[in-house]
Amino acid sequence: MSQAIYYIHQDSPDFDNSIPNQAIEVPVHEVLDKSALLTNLATACDFPEYFSHNWDSAWDCLTDSEVTQLTMDLTAVKNINTEDFNMFKSIIEDAYKTFGKPQLWVIVPHIDDAQTTLSH
Secondary structure, eight states: OOOOOOEEEOTTHHHHHHHHTEEEOOOOOOOSSSSHHHHHHHHHHHOOOTTTTSHHHHHHHHHHOOOOEEEEEEEEEEEEEEEHHHHHHHHHHHHHHHOOOOOEEEEEEEHHHHHHHHHO
8 A cells, every 4th residue: 555654764674675766865954844844845856946935835846846756864853843844744645645646755763863853
């Protein structure tokens, strides 16, 4: 069964075979918030100049794009704005339900590391 978002632990034995080779990487840094998500998604997916750096525009540009698979590595993130990340995930899920694309593979850190990241 196909789904919009897959979570893969960085130490998973199937890590190398879990993410499609053609998946486009959405770069992330130490802080993951709305600004970073929108800017990095726009860059990775080569959004047009009229992209207006808001959630609605991200959905429009993403669904108009040819992008079918994305990956995001959260292992180096120190601070996640969970409200913004949940909104980002809802855009991916809604686009997938409506258009069958994109799918997102999220690489997550070890459980102890993840708890530290989310507690900030």
